[in-house]
Amino acid sequence: MSHNTYIYMFVMAATTYLIRVLPLTLIRKEIKNITIRSFLYYVPYVTLAVMTFPAILEATQTVWSALVALLIAIFLAWFGQSLFVVSVSSCVTVFLVELLLIH
Numbered sequence: 001m002s003h004n005t006y007i008y009m010f011v012m013a014a015t016t017y018l019i020r021v022l023p024l025t026l027i028r029k030e031i032k033n034i035t036i037r038s039f040l041y042y043v044p045y046v047t048l049a050v051m052t053f054p055a056i057l058e059a060t061q062t063v064w065s066a067l068v069a070l071l072i073a074i075f076l077a078w079f080g081q082s083l084f085v086v087s088v089s090s091c092v093t094v095f096l097v098e099l100l101l102i103h
Contacts (some may be wrong), residue, residue: 065097
């Protein structure tokens, strides 16, 4: 490995470490600011969405089948269907849309 690779690895490790350690060392009491609390509440959901959304669009043969399945999943989840129903419906939707588009 080149010298620059070690520098990049050190910077990435230091950044990751500081992001996790600084809040624990700097903030010792309960956070009472409503804005910061609501921001911290939604961070895991946003992170999961940012990681999942591109994978949804790239997991199928066509983007159109992924979009239709995503819309079906959002619709079913919005109306309180279980995770099993949402996932099976999405898979069946992808299968049917790709069957119609490819053949």
